Amino acid sequence: MSQPIDDYLAQCRRLIEAVATQAPAVSQAARWFAATILAGRMVHVFGSGHSRIMVEEMWPRYGSFPGFNPIVELSLTFHNLVVGANGQRQAMFLENVSGLAERILRNFALSTQDSALVISSSGCNLVPTEMAEQFQKRGLRVVAIISSAHGGATASKRSDGKKLQDFADLVLDTGAPVGDAMVRVPGLDTPVAPGSTVGGCMLINCIKAEVAARLTAAGQPPKVLSGAAIVGAGGARLNRRRLHAHQLHQGRSRRAAHRSGATAQSVERRRNRGRGASH
Numbered sequence: 721m722s723q724p725i726d727d728y729l730a731q732c733r734r735l736i737e738a739v740a741t742q743a744p745a746v747s748q749a750a751r752w753f754a755a756t757i758l759a760g761r762m763v764h765v766f767g768s769g770h771s772r773i774m775v776e777e778m779w780p781r782y783g784s785f786p787g788f789n790p791i792v793e794l795s796l797t798f799h800n801l802v803v804g805a806n807g808q809r810q811a812m813f814l815e816n817v818s819g820l821a822e823r824i825l826r827n828f829a830l831s832t833q834d835s836a837l838v839i840s841s842s843g844c845n846l847v848p849t850e851m852a853e854q855f856q857k858r859g860l861r862v863v864a865i866i867s868s869a870h871g872g873a874t875a876s877k878r879s880d881g882k883k884l885q886d887f888a889d890l891v892l893d894t895g896a897p898v899g900d901a902m903v904r905v906p907g908l909d910t911p912v913a914p915g916s917t918v919g920g921c922m923l924i925n926c927i928k929a930e931v932a933a934r935l936t937a938a939g940q941p942p943k944v945l946s947g948a949a950i951v952g953a954g955g956a957r958l959n960r961r962r963l964h965a966h967q968l969h970q971g972r973s974r975r976a977a978h979r980s981g982a983t984a985q986s987v988e989r990r991r992n993r994g995r996g997a998s999h
Contacts, residue, residue, distance in 0.1 A: 724903050724905060724913075727902070727903045727904070728902060728903050728913050731902040731903070731913075731915055732915065732918055734895065735894070735895040735896070735915055735918055735919040735922065736922065737895075738893065738894075738895025738919065739894075739895060739919060739922045739923055739926065742892055742893065742923075743926075745890060745891075745892055746892065746923065746926045746927055746930060747930055748890055749837070749863045749890055749892065749927050750927050750930035750931045750934060751934065752835050752861050752863070752890075753787075753788075753835055753837075753863075753927065753931050754930075754931045754934035754935055754938070755833075755835075756787070756833060756834055756835045757787035757931070757935060757940075757942075758935065758938055758940060759833045761831055761833040761834045761835075762787065762788070762789040762834055763787060763788045763789065763834070763835050763836065763837060764788075764789045764791055764828070764830075764834060764835070764836045764837070764855070764860075765778050765779070765788050765789065765790050765791065765836070765837045765838075765839075766791040766836070766837070766838050766839070766848065766851050767792075767797075767838065767839035767840065767848065768793070768796040768797060768811075768815040768840070768845065768847050768848055769796065769797065769799075769811065769812075769815060769845075770841075770916075770917065771839040771840055771841065771848070771920070772792050772796075772797040773917055773920070773921070774839045774865065774917070774920045774921060774923075774924050775790045775791070775792055775839065776790060776792070777920075777921050777924045777925070778790065778837070778924050778927075778928060780945055781945065782945055782946060782947045783925075783928075783944065783945070783946070784928060784944070784945055785928075785932065785942035785943055785944045785945065786942070786943060787931075787935075787942065789828070791824065793824060794806075795810070795811065795814050796811055796814055796815050796847065797811065798811070799811040799812075814847070815845045815846065815847045815848070816845055816846045816847065816877050817846065817847065818846050818850065819850075820846075820847050820850075821846075821847050821848075821850035821851040821853075821854050822850065822854050824851070825851070825854050825855075825858075830855070830858045830860060832858070832859035832860065834860050835860055835861045835862075835863070836851075836852070836855040836860045836861070836862045836863070837862075837863045837864075837865065837927075838851050838852045838855070838862060838863070838864050838865075838884060838888070839864070839865040839866075839920060840864070840865075840866060840884050841866065841867045841870055841871070841894065841896065841900060841916040841920075842866070842867070842870055842871050842874040842883075843864065843866040843867075843871040843874075843883040843884035843885055844871060844874045844875065844876045844877055844883055844884070845877055846877050846878060848884055849876070849877075849878060849882065849883060849884045849886075849887065852864060852884055852887035852888055853887040855887075856887050856889075861889045861890075862887060862888045862889050862890075863888060863889065863890045863891075863892065864884045864885055864887075864888035864890070864891045864892065865892045865893075865894060865920055865923055865924075866883075866884055866885060866891060866892075866893060866894070867893065867894045867895070867896040867897075867900065867916045867919070868891075868893040869896070869897050869898050870896060870897065870898050870899060870900055870916070871883060871884075871885070872898075873898045873899075892923050893919075894915065894916045894918075894919030894920045894923065895915070895919045896914065896915040896916035896918075896919055897915065899911065900914035900915060900916050901913055901914050901915075902914065902915045932944070
């Protein structure tokens with residue numbers, strides 16, 4: 721086997737060990753998330769940039785189940801065109817615009833029974849950090865997934881120096897190194913082949929499996945989105961019901977947010993009419 725391949729796989733085995741040592745913390749996160757789902761509420765999952773991968777790893781995909789609300793803003797994540805419209809420069813700029821997280825959350829009626837998972841490798845960009853801050857202000861428990869070594873070597877974009885982990889009730893570490901990339905190639909100045917996605921996806925699926933076990937033990941087994949190879953010819957209908965269950969679950973939160981927003985607009989219109997009459 722090629723040396724770079726050996727090196728990368730060896731580093732991945734190290735990531736497995738790093739995740740394994742966090743089993744008690746992963747169980748704690750799963751306990752909070754299971755309690756949220758059992759209460760009929762949502763676990764809100766957010767990540768910008770490549771952290772979007774972990775959001776979609778949680779839900780929706782085969783082997784996953786409703787109860788998680790994936791918050792994926794295209795302006796922060798759709799940068800595969802690299803340059804030009806919807807390019808990388810815009811996405812990197814937008815994930816450091818203060819106030820954007822609060823604006824995104826206006827679309828959801830959050831409850832203290834909800835919980836949140838925010839993913840950011842560095843934990844230093846403004847939007848994911850402010851997202852966690854806004855969740856905590858609304859009384860939600862927040863779990864953060866970061867790369868501790870990388871975040872420790874990276875400066876916060878906030879003027880107060882705070883990072884994502886400063887607004888988290890529980891912090892999980894992908895185990896990725898400073899700079900994320902894990903393989904040194906002779907003759908190449910900088911390393912290649914990042915590890916935060918590998919470590920992050922392991923954490924996501926450990927949480928997912930533990931939540932499923934807790935929901936099942938509580939008598940409310942999750943409605944798992946499954947491949948036809950497992951569920952057979954009727955799988956398509958079954959999966960449609962799974963997705964419908966998510967829509968109903970998520971719809972309550974968005975309808976409540978819509979009503980709240982409409983009420984606020986109505987109050988503002990009445991205020992403006994009052995000001996006009998007094999002139």
